Amino acid sequence: MTVESGYGDIFGPQVPRTSDGDQTATFALASASYRDNPVADIKKADNEWHQTTLKPGRKWGRIFRPNLGEAYSRAVVDRMLGPGRKPLIQSFGAEPQVVVEHALAANNIRKDRDNYLTVVMVLCGLLFLPGLLVWLLIFSIRTTVAKRDDKRAGALATTLLVAVGALAVIFLIRMPFTGFWAWYARACVVMPVIGWFWAKQICERTAKDLRGRWDSLLAGSSVGAKVPEAVPTSPGETKADQLRQSLAKLAAEQQSNSVFYAGPKGILGMGTRWGSWQLAEDLVPADPSREIHPFRSWDVIRAIHDQLRMLERNTLNTGGFPKPSIRHWIVTPIAESAKAVSRPEGTDVEAFQIKTHAIQDICNKQQFGAGDRHYLGVQWTLWDGQLIITMMITVTVLHETLRIEVTGHALGPVNGLFTGKPEAPTKEVQKSFKPWETRKVNLPLVNTDEVVRLAVRAPISWYPPLLNWLGGTIALPEPFGLRHAWADQPWRHRFMADDALRAATPVLRVVHAAAIRVLEENGVNTEKFGTRSAFLSTAVQDASPSKADVYDA
Structure with a gap:
């Protein structure tokens, strides 16, 4: 399953077109850009290996704090697009370019909103600064009071606001000044309130748009992410060309055949190793009078590769395996606590792809000691991108012993935080004539405090570093990849767990059959290999997930 970013007109807005509907994980991750949850909710999506960090802003800058989507x-x-960014981990089962395009689109929507709010702040706020400061002080006191655990705090905060409003009316009627300053003082009281009503309309319109996109993505309608700034409209638009190149680089890195093994974290992007089966026997000539015909590990791997293509064929009409992705991977070991990765470079690498001759060389020679290792992977993307099953095969020959190792990796669904649909804000109140019963009442989509927060943030939104310093931001888990950073374990989902376990037996048998055939063709006695293969074939039927990467030494 792929997402083709097709752009009919190079001078028009970019609207990604999806090739199929199996993009649940992609759209779930993309929907987070449109959400208005509290930013602290991102911690709920953390797993045991990857933790998101909340970077707090200034203690006095609570009003500048972002929400989750921002x-x-x-x-x-x-x-993912910043200049000089560190390498990314592939997002198997998701399309990171689509997620980034939606993030850019969400930023554009908020930017348009902030431009309007900035005009409101200038006309109704900065020109009447004394009144604006007084109203902001009152709202800050009200918010602080309302957040107290006391049940009466909400009523007290509302009473405070009503009392201040009454004082403002009295002030307007019994003005202590005359002349110009009297009218200016009246304007300082009234204009910030008018600006608030104006800002509320702008905020509600934008909130409806963002929530509509959020809901559409989770409903599978694949709403387009318009990113017109990524399409140069003239030869001199270097910024647009740089953004276009960054998106192309992101897509190319997603297709890289280089992955990283981080100890107990497993292969980053593929999940932890839940099972391992090893067939290791001596290479003995079938005919004692003849020597074994020389062969290499690559010859065995190539035969296994060809045979794995037959997995989708079925003897009985029962559905069976969908077509898997079969690729040669170069695995680089990194420390469990590593915060960054370094992709291979040099003449053997082109567009993040390690060339075939280099892969063969690693497969045949780098089997012991330091260096990268070669694995043949067969991967299924199931459950609309929510489950990634990967079986990795490696062949090594040390002295006269040939070892064939098959390991199972599984990456589960994205955390439920990303699949929750928007809900209209409501509260329960007592019925007028039946106080022992309650009913739900719809609340405004954007409340008073949210309007004030957005209006205050708007004038400095053009410079994100200052906004982050004042209100805080989030630090993504490193090494970062969209898919594995917020993936849950598949073992809590019965059918997902069954699919992962069922894939092991057919793959193991195909791998052993192909390898034994190569050995026979090269004059190797395969009796012990066949016996050991039969034993493993029996053992794998009782497969159960375990933490195979945690060695109890």
Whole structure:
């Protein structure tokens, strides 16, 4: 399953076109850019290996704090498209370019909103600064009081606001000044209130748009992410060309055949290793009077590769395996606590792809000691991108012993935080004539405090570093990849667990059959290999997930 970013007109807005509907994980991750949850909710999506860090702003800058969508979209764009960014981990089962495009689109929507709010702040706020400061002080006191645990705090905060409003009316009627300053004082009281009503309309319109996109993505309608700034409209638009190149680089890195093994974290992007089966026997000539015909590990791997292509064929009409992705991977070991990765470079690498001759050389020679290792992977993307099953095969020959190792890796669904649909804000109140019963009442989509927060943030939104310093932001888990950073374990989902376990037996048998055939063709006695293969074939039927990467030494 792929997402083709097709752009009919190079001078028009970019609207990604999806090739199929199996993009649940992609759209779930993309929907986070449109959300208005509290930013602290991102911690609920953390797993045992990857933790998101909340970077707090100034203690006195609470009003500048971002919500989840604002912080997420900004962090994703900066991390994945920023100049001089560190390498990324592939997002198997998702399309990171689509997620980034939606983050850019969400930033554009908020930017348009902030431009309007800035005009409101200038006309109704900065020109009447004394009144604006007084009203902001009152709202800050009200917010602080309302957040107390006391049940009466909400009523007290509302009473405070009503009392201040009454004082403002009295002040307007019994003005202590005359002349110009009297009218200016009246304007300082009234204009910030008018500006608030104006800002509320702008905020509600934008909130409806963002929530509509959020809901559409989770409903599978694949709403387009318009990113017109990524399409140069003239030869001199270097910024647009740089953004276009960054998106192309992101797509190319997603297709890299280089992955990283981080100890107990497993292969980053593929998940932890839950099972391992090893067939290791001596290479003995079938005919004692003849020597074994020389062969290499690559010859065995190539035969296994060809045979794995037959996995989708079925004897019985029962559905069976969908077509898997079969690739040669170069695995680089990194420390469990590593905060960055370094992709291979040099003449053997082109567009993040390690060339075939280099892969063969690693497969045949780098089997002991330091260096990268070669694995043949067969991967299924199931459950609309929510489950990634990867079986990795490696062949090594040390002295006269040939070892064939098959390991199972599984990456589960994205955390439920990303799949939750928007809900209209409501509260329960007592019925007028039946106080022992309650009913739900719809609340405004954007409340009073949210309007004030957005209006205050708007004038400095053009410079995100200052906004992050004042209100805080989030630091994404490193090494960062969109898919594995917020993936849950598949073992809590019965059918996902069954699919992962069922894939092991057919793959193991195909691998052993192909390898034994190569050995027979090269004059190797395969009796012990066949016996050991039969034993493993029996053992794998009782497969159960375990933490195979945690060695109890």
